[in-house]
Amino acid sequence: MEHILRPIYQERASHPSTLGVLMVEKGLKANINTDTYDVILLIIQKDIEQPWFVKHYTYDENKKAALHIVSESQLKEWILLGSNRKIFEWLLNGKVLFDRNEYMENLKTELREFPFYGRKLKMGLEFAKLIRRYVDGKTFFENNQSLDAFNHVVHSLHHLARLAVIENGFHPEVTVWQQVKQIEPEIFKLYEELVNSLESLDKRLELLFLASEFMIHSRTVIGISHLIDILSTKEYWSFQEMLEHSELAPYSVDLEVLLEYLIDKNFLRVVSMETKGLGVYHRYYKVKEKLF
Template identity: 70%
Template sequence: MEDILRPIYQERTSHPNTLGVLLIDHNEKSSPITDTFDIVLFLIVKEAEEPVYVKHYTYKEHKAALHIVTEAKLREWILLGSNRKIIDWLFSGKVLFDRNEYVQNLKLELRDFPFYGRKIKMGLEFAKLIRRYVDGKDFFESKHYLDAYNHIVHSLHHLARLSVIENGFHPEVTVWSQVKQIEPEIYKLYEELVTSEENLEKRLELLFLASEFLIHSKTAIASEHLTSIVEQKEQWSFQELSNHEEIQYYSVDLSMLIEFLTEKGLIEIVDKETKGQGIYHRYYRVPKKL
């Protein structure tokens, strides 16, 4: 089918805006990676009116998808982990066109995974983890066990991704097979949650206790990105912090993460008087080292 699709991408390779073209065949990887399509053509371009453009094709009994993505959107996906298939596509896809070795250099960059890039991604995963864990625990304490189960599954997934990133790898779609090799303790927690014969309440109680220990062990390193930025000023209002270029990525999870870190003593609150009696503005800073 690659020969049939060649005219679709070849006309675009002559355009200087096209950086790379990859072909992903679902026969080489599991079909969910290609959204059940037989083949995906993945084009990376410098700029486009739409950051993501998708078109579907049919040829006899086969189906194919064309994805055209801007470099900026691709970088955003890689940083935020918001499109997990992309890492698989870049590493497993067949390179059909590579302008000035753009794709090759991108893959080398991803393999090297610079530590600062890891710090940002760890911070974002940790923020999602804390959101799910805290919400799940609230549901558990309110005896809403099915809602608590849903949240603890998601929190374990973020914990798994965090572990993969911490060890210098990019989380893939098959993250649990990665974690089984990298940090089997987390894999066993997930296994116990879904296969244990204990009643749901007991399973959740044990899982929250075990998760709390693992979260505690990763808090300092996973929050380094946020605390390193907070250290850049004497103190921050929440709005100032949320407007920071890199902190904006934390989005709705930022407030809960800051509250969690204040409880753990990694960030401290500075109260400043307002005109209202007994009401204070709340600012944040990293505690000064003795």
């Protein structure tokens, strides 16, 4: 296998910008992590113009291989935001074919140890997504749009599950429910009840919103810890200042809903400042004193 595909990656491995090359094989069973391909070759490079480049190959008549050339910055973004969940499986379980200055080995170690600061940020992002889905689902439910409410609730439980996995020091895998069943069986049970219960859909949703509210409340402090750390560095913030802050920018799509949720729960308060318009005020946000 490796010797057949070696010409594909060998030239790139010798390039000075290449940090590492690894190979992921599909194995005997169908594997979602390889997107039906028999082999994935991942090449990580520093300072390249195109952040992600993919080529597909055929070998041994009916076998398929995919070559992914990824910039280091793109890889870090995937790891931070969890926007490419297969990447964790590739990095942790892939076979290293080339490793410049132990880059791949150090990266694997960092992923396994999952430094606490990285966990705080990822928990914050999952919590923001959780609140977005929960609030939207509840709004749909109150407007008698049960199927749309169901869709959002399923997603909110998924984010709650991922949050629980991260809180326990693990990276959420593609098979997150398998992890949650072991780590947080209460959340797994909620999901099972939503999907398998014989109750009417509206009754299931009603009960789930009540249970979810308790679980969200119990995780709010740890879920917003990263956000509050940043917001506490200034007396008050405009929304635009938050969007422009490098560590708050990843929250951007879900940030408005999260802020309103935290105001409602008395974690933040609104500071109003006069504008040139009579009776119109600028809206700023401030962390409440003696919060935790």
